[in-house]
Amino acid sequence: MGEVDLLSVLVPLLAALAFAGAVFAFAYPYFADDRQAKRLKSVAGVRSARLASATGELPSSRRKSVADTLKEIDDRNGSKKVTLSLKLMRAGSKMTPREFYIASALLGGLLASISIFIVELPLAGTVVVAFVGGFGLPRWILNKMINRRQQKFVGQMANAIDVVVRGIKSGLPLNDCIQVISRESPEPLASEFREVVEQQRLGLSIADGLERMCERMPLPEMRFLTIVIGIQQQSGGNLSEALANLANVLRDRQMLALKVKALSAEAKASAIVLASLPPGVMSMVYLSSPGYIMPLFTTTMGQFMVAVGAVWMMTGVLIMKKMINFKF
Structure with a gap:
């Protein structure tokens, strides 16, 4: 009786701790990013004030043009909704959203069939596998x-x-220079600038074409290029010198x-080692002596312990990922 009472206390306690850990792991990155954004905003405000006081000799009309251009680009990028078609475009895929949904449903059905007829998972496990295969994977x-294509784009941009x-x-x-890039640069740089050239032939300006490229390539480096060319077309200046400085900045960022x-x-x-150690040890124990570890999967208490361990493992992996994911 005492053992039953102890289990009735420990099971809800472990479940509550696992739930709290999962909530903390998922919520902490958003709060941390929010605090970091506030700090960056305050620092940027101080630097902007110092820069304005240090460049007081610049004409006020030029400073106003630069500020208006920056605000307009930020508003456009902030109001743009990231749809599935835009994500497919960013990935360089010719697939339509309908084809993507069909392929996702087929993949979910295939994994569900494998889990039912080959692995013989219970119904709850099959539903989880189908959900992960149809929506997550x-x-x-x-x-x-998208990330791989953007990294290749950034590496070739300088x-x-x-x-x-x-x-x-x-x-x-500038128009002929962009055409040279669209013809002689490797992918994905050539296809993106080729799109700018085609839009320019339809009557769109270079600055507008580059802003549309920012939607397909939402990268800081691409925004730098768009801002430099947009400001130069509105207020004039030495474009070659500005672009040379931009190329040096991009190389410094890559370094x-x-x-x-x-x-x-x-x-x-x-x-990676810490995350792979528990499932690796479990697999080796199962291969060496299956009867010793099978109670984890055949008894209710064992299944509960496996579930709690998986939640805590996921919590630890997410926290470690947050710790080694540097933003600069």
Whole structure:
């Protein structure tokens, strides 16, 4: 009787602790980003005030033009809703949203069939597998495709800006320089700038075409290029010098990213080892002596312990991911 009473107390307690840990793991990154955004906003306000006092010799009309351009670009990017078609466009996929939904449903059905007829999971496990296969896995793959394409775009962007700088210094107009990039640059840079060239032939300005490219490539580097060209077309200035400075900034950002990746490699390796240790040990014990570990899967208490352990493992993985995910 005493053991039953102890279990009746420990089971709700462990469930509450697991739920609290999961909520903390999911909610903490959003609160942390909010505090970081507030700190960055305050620092940016101080730097803007100092910059305004230090550049008082600039004409007020030019400063107003720069401020209006920045505000307009921020408003456009903030009000744009990220739809599934836009995500597919960012990934460089020719698939339509309808085809994506059909493929997701087929993948969920395939994984559910495997879990029922081959793995012989219970109904609850099959529902979880179908949900993950139909909703989680396809979107995870889509996000990976978007990130990989954006990284390739950023890696090639500084060289493309150098092509524009050399072309402008040699006397070519900006339109011809962009056409050179669209013809001779590797993918995905060539296809994105080719879209700008096609839009320009339809009567759209270069600045508007680059702003549309910002929707397909929502990257800080792309926003820098759009702001530089938009401000130069509105208020004038030495475009080649501004773009050369921008290319140097982009290379410095890439060097910083590589440095951060090198410094965080040890922490990432430790996180991978710690995350793979429990399932690895469980698999080895199951292969060596299945009867010793089977009560975890055949008894109610064992299944509850596995569920609690999985929740805590997920909590630890998310916290470690937050700790080694640097933003700069």
